[in-house]
Amino acid sequence: MNQEMAVILVRSVEFLFLVYFLLLNGGLFVLHLIAAWSVRHYMARHPAHGAGIDRATYSGFFPPIGVIVPAFNEEATITTTIHSMMQLHYPSFEVIVVNDGSKDRTLEVAIEEFGLQPFREVHRARLATKTVRGVYRSVRYPNLRFIDKENGGKADALNAGINACVSPLFCGVDADSILQNDSLTKCVLPFLEDRRTICAGGTIRIANGCEVDQGLLLRSGLPRHPLALLQVVEYLRAFLFGRLGWSPMNGLLIVSGAFGLFERETVVQAGGYSPSTIGEDMELVVRLHRRMIEESRPYRITFVPDPICWTEAPESLKVLGSQRTRWQRGLAESLWRHRSLLFRPGSGAVGWFSFPYMLVFECIEPVVEVGGLVFFALCVAFGLVGWSEAVLFLGLVQALGMLQTVNAVLLEEVSYRTFPATRQILTMIAASVLESIGYRQLNTWWRLKGLVQWATGRKHKWGKMTRSAAWSSGASPK
Amino acid sequence: MTSSSESSWVVFTGNWMEWTARIPGVAPGSSWSSRMGFLLFVGTVLAVVLFTVSILALHFLNDRRLRREKAWKDRWLLQLLDPRAQGKVEPLHEAQFIAFCDLWSQVDGSIRGSLREEMIEAVRRAGTQELCVKFLRKGTFREKLLAAGLSGQLRIRETIEHLLPLADSPDPALSLTACHSILRMDADAHFRDFLPRLLENELWPVAQVHEILSEMPPELVSSRLPSALVEWEPAPPARAVRMLDLLPEDLRAQVIERVFRKSAEIAPETEAALLREIRSPEHLPLARQALTSSRWPVVVAALHTMARMGSREDVPMLSELLGHSEWWVRYRSAQALVRLPGIRPIELELLATRHPDRYGRDMLRFALAEMGMR
Structure with missing residues (x-):
């Protein structure tokens, strides 16, 4: 009787895992289809090399943009970053660098390089931030301002930048981001084409292996380091499906902090970035959704599939692990804080599809995955499931993972062809296969750690991101 | 021979059956979940292989397409730029419309004179007229936008009704x-109708409207714009006043004077715009008077004019404004001071040290640094 009960229990749990697994992959399949349709639709309207037409077509309609760059201990890269921002091709923009109480010579280096002068400026502090110690303005570049403030974290620095910004749109950019000179032109298009747009997120790609000069991308390439290479295909999958799939139904919950364009007034009304959360970028986007839904205001949060921002990927397991743990913790925090959105009447795709999907298949997925592995191992150990069946199931999981990534490479080939050489395509296919073996499992482990940290309320250690900048051919500009 | 081949077939099928019987999901008595798992696994692996082959096939097809597109663009560029080739220009297909607009946006504006006219004629012969009409009637938003722009650039009059x-x-x-x-x-026929909308429509960017008006025949603008501004009740909006610089100096001065004289209470934006348009010394008293206005945007606009046309006699007034409570007034007065003709750096340095207001002193120091005088 006990034996029979155990078999029934095992079969029931097995059934639950199978249903979860099928729902997860079914959801991904639907996202793949939507992403494929929307990238085709987007490409028809905005050909890959059509930035010139966009500039001509919307000439005079481009709204001013404030580019806010929070910087903390960026002594080594601050000049390159600012120079790259100053070279952006956009009719009207201002760069606001916020020095978040750096302990190194970030401020002094910037003063020296850009001829910054103390500039007693009055602006309304509509968002509470740590004390602003001073505002500087460049005597060489009329559209560069530098804000020096006490350390309060990235969200606090962004809020200080928003307070100083006078443009109707602002763009939060990480200090280590590498932009293309047409990044702003491409990202602003959703605001011009649909007046309901309050936020647009850009596609982030890995800069390792690319040729970069003075902070601007010259030529795309694949990294030699295997860990960075695996992240290239991982980013492809995450951005081309994970985000592009949700965008047409207005269910996008994440806009990367590395590059996102926002309507300033809407963000200010929503209270700006939250300094008390670790994933301030996602939290803000979910909060914007919630606020607009609560106020029944028409709005759109859009994703731009054009690759417009490049970032350096960590090449050490320690740094990568810390980053992924942080991301998972940020995800859990944001979803928990805005849990009232879940199945809320009138919340549309956000409350009924993307929020539940993120909760079940992104947030608690590491628990299910690790739980499933432990369960299978125990079943095999106690002879309740045969070896061959366990191997078959694991093989299926790997194969589906490979399918998703290979599909992302296919979509990339159909759309932007960022990596045009045949050798690069073959390398990416190989990386898609290898990514499912080992790397994904490691990722699941880090994500589980993040979830545990969030659940136990343990303080997260940020760790130190060491920048190799080996991809950068240009040192500081001459 | 037949029996031997039959026996090897039996051995093979026998081994195959035995081998497959060990695979979970195929073996007799397998659970439904194993069967389903097996089918999914095989399907997924096949999909991975299919996708991989598709990627490679697409890659080579894309390469070929890009080569063809490049060749097409090169041919078109040649046809556009070489007058000898323009006689046998190839027809433009619907699918090439956006790529053509991209190409045209690179060429248009960089070529002037008779070559440009010949180029436009060649493009019209390629069938752009039919395509523009078609897209204006039934195209997507983007196609309509591109077709509208192209129609104007190529002067396709048949599109006016659309x-x-x-x-x-x-x-x-x-x-x-x-x-x-x-x-x-057709400016002659439509300028009169469109002018009030160009001046009034807040959604149309001023810079763009200014550019459009600057393209119009000067005599048309000079005959219509002054009356449109002066007859506006109670006073023209600021965006309309900004078009004053398209008028000859004498006409501009007349309009400024008449608008100031006509309206007792002008909106601060309009007053500021009028002050910024002052170019004639005879109107400088208007700017000097505006320096005492209680509305700070008006004072800032007057300071703009003072920075261009002021003289040493304005130093006391400008120095007083350095201590104004409004940041912009302090900033513009400091800029006006350092730009005044004949004023020596030592005088400005003295002022920056002795000015009674500490914010005024700071601002003057910054303005001096901006001008490279410190």
Whole structure:
């Protein structure tokens, strides 16, 4: 009787895992289809090399943009970053660098390089931030301002930048981001084409292996380091499906902090970035959704599939692990804080599809995955499931993972062809296969750690991101 | 021979059956979940292989397409730029329209004179007229926008009837492009109708409107714009006043004077715009008077004019404004001071040290640094 009960229990749990697994992959399949349709639709309207037409077509309609760059201990890269921002091709923009109480010579280096002068400026502090110690303005570049403030974290620095910004749109950019000179032109298009747009997120790609000069991308390439290479295909999958799939139904919950364009007034009304959360970028986007839904205001949060921002990927397991743990913790925090959105009447795709999907298949997925592995191992150990069946199931999981990534490479080939050489395509296919073996499992482990940290309320250690900048051919500009 | 081949077939099928019987999901008595798992696994692996082959096939097809597109663009560029090749220009297909617009946006504007006219003629012969009409009638938003712009650039007058309804479109980019194209093709007939909208429509960017008006025949602008501004009740909006610089100096001065004289209470934005347009020394007293205005944007506009046309006699007034409570007034007065003709750096340095207001001193120091005088 006990034996029979155990078999029934095992079969029931097995059934639950199978249903979860099928729902997860079914959801991904639907996202793949939507992403494929929307990238085709987007490409028809905005050909890959059509930035010139966009500039001509919307000439005079481009709204001013404030580019806010929070910087903390960026002594080594601050000049390159600012120079790259100053070279952006956009009719009207201002760069606001916020020095978040750096302990190194970030401020002094910037003063020296850009001829910054103390500039007693009055602006309304509509968002509470740590004390602003001073505002500087460049005597060489009329559209560069530098804000020096006490350390309060990235969200606090962004809020200080928003307070100083006078443009109707602002763009939060990480200090280590590498932009293309047409990044702003491409990202602003959703605001011009649909007046309901309050936020647009850009596609982030890995800069390792690319040729970069003075902070601007010259030529795309694949990294030699295997860990960075695996992240290239991982980013492809995450951005081309994970985000592009949700965008047409207005269910996008994440806009990367590395590059996102926002309507300033809407963000200010929503209270700006939250300094008390670790994933301030996602939290803000979910909060914007919630606020607009609560106020029944028409709005759109859009994703731009054009690759417009490049970032350096960590090449050490320690740094990568810390980053992924942080991301998972940020995800859990944001979803928990805005849990009232879940199945809320009138919340549309956000409350009924993307929020539940993120909760079940992104947030608690590491628990299910690790739980499933432990369960299978125990079943095999106690002879309740045969070896061959366990191997078959694991093989299926790997194969589906490979399918998703290979599909992302296919979509990339159909759309932007960022990596045009045949050798690069073959390398990416190989990386898609290898990514499912080992790397994904490691990722699941880090994500589980993040979830545990969030659940136990343990303080997260940020760790130190060491920048190799080996991809950068240009040192500081001459 | 037959029996031997039959026996080897039996051995093979026997081994195959035995081998497959060990695979979970195929073996007799397998659970339904194993069967399903096996089918999914095989399906997924096949899909991975299929996708991989598709990627490679697409890659080679894309390479070929890009090579063809490049060749097409090179041919078209040659046809556009070489007058000898323009006689045998190849027809443009619907699918090439956006790529053509991209190409045209690179060429247009960089070539002037008779070559440009020949180029436009060649492009028209390629069938752009039919394509523009088609897209203006039935195209997507983007196609309509591109077709509207191209119609104006190529002066395709047949499109005017399709452009007129688009000029009333609620989308400002589309309506302005349509309006621009109509005016490019037939300014004489439509300028009078469109002028009030160009001056009034807040959704149309001022810089763009200014550019459109600057393209119009000067005599047309000079005959219509002054009366439109002066007859505006109670006073023209600031965006309309900004078009004053398209008028000859004497006409501009007359309009400024008449608008100031006509309206007792002008909106601060309009007053500021009028002050910024002052170019004639005889109107400088208007700017000096505005320095005492209680509305700070008006004072800032007057300071702009003082920075261009002020003299040493304005130093006391400007130095007083350095201590103004409004940041912008302090900033502009400091800029006006350092730009005054004949004022020596030592005088400014003294002022920056002795000015009674500490914010005023700071601002003057910054303005000096901005001018490279420190």
